[in-house]
Amino acid sequence: MNVTRHITLPKGFRSAGVACGMKPSGSEDLAIVAADRDASVAIVTTQNQIVGAPILWCRQMFPRRYGKARAIVINAGNANVCTGKVGLHDAQTMATETAKCLGSRPDKILVASTGIIGRPLPMTRVRRGIAAAAESLSTRNDQVALRAIMTTDTRAKSAIVKTQIGRKKVTIAGIVKGAGMVAPSLATMIGVLTTDAAISPPALKKALFTAVGPTFNAITIDSDTSTSDMVAILASGAAANKVIFTGSPGHRKLTSAVTEVCAKLARAVVADGEGATKLIEVIVRGARSNREAEIAAKSVANSPLFKCAIHGHDPNWGRIAAALGKSAAKVVVEKLAIRIGSIVVFKCGGATKFSTAAVGRHLSGTMVKILCNLGLGSGRFTALTCDLSKEYIEINAHYHT
Amino acid sequence: MNVTRHITLPKGFRSAGVACGMKPSGSEDLAIVAADRDASVAIVTTQNQIVGAPILWCRQMFPRRYGKARAIVINAGNANVCTGKVGLHDAQTMATETAKCLGSRPDKILVASTGIIGRPLPMTRVRRGIAAAAESLSTRNDQVALRAIMTTDTRAKSAIVKTQIGRKKVTIAGIVKGAGMVAPSLATMIGVLTTDAAISPPALKKALFTAVGPTFNAITIDSDTSTSDMVAILASGAAANKVIFTGSPGHRKLTSAVTEVCAKLARAVVADGEGATKLIEVIVRGARSNREAEIAAKSVANSPLFKCAIHGHDPNWGRIAAALGKSAAKVVVEKLAIRIGSIVVFKCGGATKFSTAAVGRHLSGTMVKILCNLGLGSGRFTALTCDLSKEYIEINAHYHT
Numbered sequence: 001m002n003v004t005r006h007i008t009l010p011k012g013f014r015s016a017g018v019a020c021g022m023k024p025s026g027s028e029d030l031a032i033v034a035a036d037r038d039a040s041v042a043i044v045t046t047q048n049q050i051v052g053a054p055i056l057w058c059r060q061m062f063p064r065r066y067g068k069a070r071a072i073v074i075n076a077g078n079a080n081v082c083t084g085k086v087g088l089h090d091a092q093t094m095a096t097e098t099a100k101c102l103g104s105r106p107d108k109i110l111v112a113s114t115g116i117i118g119r120p121l122p123m124t125r126v127r128r129g130i131a132a133a134a135e136s137l138s139t140r141n142d143q144v145a146l147r148a149i150m151t152t153d154t155r156a157k158s159a160i161v162k163t164q165i166g167r168k169k170v171t172i173a174g175i176v177k178g179a180g181m182v183a184p185s186l187a188t189m190i191g192v193l194t195t196d197a198a199i200s201p202p203a204l205k206k207a208l209f210t211a212v213g214p215t216f217n218a219i220t221i222d223s224d225t226s227t228s229d230m231v232a233i234l235a236s237g238a239a240a241n242k243v244i245f246t247g248s249p250g251h252r253k254l255t256s257a258v259t260e261v262c263a264k265l266a267r268a269v270v271a272d273g274e275g276a277t278k279l280i281e282v283i284v285r286g287a288r289s290n291r292e293a294e295i296a297a298k299s300v301a302n303s304p305l306f307k308c309a310i311h312g313h314d315p316n317w318g319r320i321a322a323a324l325g326k327s328a329a330k331v332v333v334e335k336l337a338i339r340i341g342s343i344v345v346f347k348c349g350g351a352t353k354f355s356t357a358a359v360g361r362h363l364s365g366t367m368v369k370i371l372c373n374l375g376l377g378s379g380r381f382t383a384l385t386c387d388l389s390k391e392y393i394e395i396n397a398h399y400h401t
Numbered sequence: 402m403n404v405t406r407h408i409t410l411p412k413g414f415r416s417a418g419v420a421c422g423m424k425p426s427g428s429e430d431l432a433i434v435a436a437d438r439d440a441s442v443a444i445v446t447t448q449n450q451i452v453g454a455p456i457l458w459c460r461q462m463f464p465r466r467y468g469k470a471r472a473i474v475i476n477a478g479n480a481n482v483c484t485g486k487v488g489l490h491d492a493q494t495m496a497t498e499t500a501k502c503l504g505s506r507p508d509k510i511l512v513a514s515t516g517i518i519g520r521p522l523p524m525t526r527v528r529r530g531i532a533a534a535a536e537s538l539s540t541r542n543d544q545v546a547l548r549a550i551m552t553t554d555t556r557a558k559s560a561i562v563k564t565q566i567g568r569k570k571v572t573i574a575g576i577v578k579g580a581g582m583v584a585p586s587l588a589t590m591i592g593v594l595t596t597d598a599a600i601s602p603p604a605l606k607k608a609l610f611t612a613v614g615p616t617f618n619a620i621t622i623d624s625d626t627s628t629s630d631m632v633a634i635l636a637s638g639a640a641a642n643k644v645i646f647t648g649s650p651g652h653r654k655l656t657s658a659v660t661e662v663c664a665k666l667a668r669a670v671v672a673d674g675e676g677a678t679k680l681i682e683v684i685v686r687g688a689r690s691n692r693e694a695e696i697a698a699k700s701v702a703n704s705p706l707f708k709c710a711i712h713g714h715d716p717n718w719g720r721i722a723a724a725l726g727k728s729a730a731k732v733v734v735e736k737l738a739i740r741i742g743s744i745v746v747f748k749c750g751g752a753t754k755f756s757t758a759a760v761g762r763h764l765s766g767t768m769v770k771i772l773c774n775l776g777l778g779s780g781r782f783t784a785l786t787c788d789l790s791k792e793y794i795e796i797n798a799h800y801h802t
Contacts, residue, residue, distance in 0.1 A: 050726030117719025312798030318518025325451030350485040390791040397713025
């Protein structure tokens with residue numbers, strides 16, 4: 001049997017996905033990714049001020065956002081957000097039950113939930129699901145586990161990168177869910193990465209935080225930041241490389257591999273954005289600083305008018321200019337140049353005599369590239385987004401609470 | 402003949418609207434609102450850093466945003482934005498031609514343009530239009546003048562408020578266009594107000610700036626701020642009241658009447674938002690400050706997920722909470738209460754046992770009220786927005802450059 005593996009490709013991990021009845025469709029809705037023994041862990045959580053009980057649990061267990069963990073348990077269909085004390089208790093129970101099944105301790109278990117806000121979890125089902133999932137942990141369930149964390153996602157999103165640390169081969173893998181409510185500062189996006197690298201928890205945190213900036217924090221689908229976002233990475237150490245510490249030779253290499261996995265997953269999230277028909281890369285160069293480049297790029301990437309124009313294959317550089325101009329980043333129209341694909345459509349304060357047909361050809365593809373050179377400095381940032389379609393409205397007008 | 406009057410109801414004004422061939426539909430696209438003699442004037446212009454040539458012209462003529470003016474000439478169909486030196490010259494020509502026809506000076510003429518960005522104005526037509534409009538100035542053309550400034554608007558939007566200053570009856574009237582690209586800090590929204598009050602230019606500016614805050618700057622359709630926004634008010638003095646100065650008894654009264662006109666127009670703009678089926682009032686109370694209340698209210702009002710939910714009649718308070726939480730305003734989930742219509746749906750950190758049917762009835766109306774009490778202070782703000790529908794996408798994916 002041909003089994004697609006990803007999250008358990010790094011040595012020392014097993015996964016499982018089961019259906020316990022939280023998704024109306026009846027498909028898988030609870031997953032566990034477990035290390036064979038305690039692993040280094042690092043997490044990034046949402047910047048929303050209102051957060052789900054699972055986020056509170058994880059932050060409480062890992063106040064410094066790193067430590068040692070055994071497993072992560074994730075459910076989809078119910079986000080366990082705004083559920084009060086019951087919700088907190090339920091998140092804790094998810095950890096306790098998972099720990100019990102794995103012969104570990106609750107404080108070694110990460111919990112993540114995604115789905116509807118404001119309803120208590122059906123804990124009888126969740127308990128049963130955890131037991132069943134723990135029972136079936138293996139290296140053959142990666143796709144099922146991935147399916148179990150999906151909500152409005154239309155595609156299973158995973159990534160694998162291999163590298164070498166010293167003389168040891170190291171693998172980094174990741175899975176992610178998230179198709180709406182995806183914005184700067186994460187998204188309803190739950191990402192789980194595993195690696196068999198041996199690395200200290202603080203070094204792992206540093207790698208993850210570095211990786212998240214230009215990847216998960218550079219994407220936006222609808223400017224809405226969720227209450228449940230989390231990216232977690234577990235490092236088993238099973239590759240038996242010399243343990244990586246912050247500053248040790250392997251750290252930069254591992255960081256870049258983790259960034260590569262995050263970049264692939266982030267890109268996949270946007271490409272699978274709700275109702276998306278195109279992946280749009282908004283590259284800003286020549287800003288006064290990288291921070292201003294980010295602000296400018298995200299202002300374009302979040303502009304509904306811009307996203308609609310791209311959806312309609314409209315070379316509407318006016319909306320790009322307007323979105324740059326409304327941002328808090330310094331923009332001077334005379335210095336601004338805008339390219340769509342490889343074609344310069346705007347410079348020196350006015351439109352160029354570009355070929356509408358050529359720009360149209362670029363816009364009719366599934367990958368659109370917008371390059372804005374502000375001509376003011378060396379700041380740069382690339383934001384990723386998708387177009388805004390009727391399908392987005394369809395999905396979000398009828399995804400009921 | 403029954404003629405609808407508004408903008409010339411205040412004494413001392415005439416208006417005209419003509420078709421000079423800028424709109425593909427062939428309908429009216431150039432308007433003049435003129436005072437019989439020089440009037441006090443005040444203007445508010447867009448906060449976008451990239452602005453149209455007409456905005457540059459007006460700012461140059463009125464660097465302090467007030468002064469004496471004779472008329473405003475407005476065209477729709479072409480925004481004269483990003484048109485370089487040619488554009489600046491064209492805006493100036495519009496002023497010069499209008500001045501010539503009225504026997505005034507170019508520096509007494511305001512210019513406003515709305516429509517497509519990046520194409521030079523067809524000046525032969527514009528010149529002809531100005532001459533024809535100036536020729537036909539009267540008090541019987543208000544509706545035609547209003548039609549001439551509309552773009553994707555589906556309704557003609559005007560307002561009239563009468564008040565008394567001393568013993569004199571004073572009228573304030575206004576017209577507005579603007580249906581998309583409407584955001585905090587104005588919109589592609591051009592508003593023209595007239596009044597027959599006698600008022601000094603600085604006092605008029607103060608009245609207008611005060612009026613704009615809770616009205617035009619409190620509305621958002623799609624979070625996009627245009628390059629061409631302007632609100633101008635002309636005061637003829639024909640009511641012959643004792644001239645109002647800042648701080649004089651009539652100033653507050655006039656300010657409140659101007660605010661009332663702006664509020665009616667702003668409300669009408671949102672109700673006519675592109676693709677809108679509902680007007681949504683997002684009231685935030687209990688914020689730490691008015692500024693934080695504004696940030697929180699606009700975060701909800703600009704959330705695509707929230708707007709889609711309302712479009713689908715979904716009592717999705719989770720998205721309201723998430724939008725509040727992602728904002729820069731302080732929010733504490735345990736102190737937050739959310740009402741939809743008059744029904745409390747969320748408090749004490751969790752959903753109440755509300756009647757879905759009752760909330761559904763409120764949401765199925767055309768006026769939706771969302772009240773968020775942050776429970777942290779006395780800051781308050783009300784933002785107005787509309788729902789997000791497929792029609793918005795339809796309009797904006799195909800409004801070509």
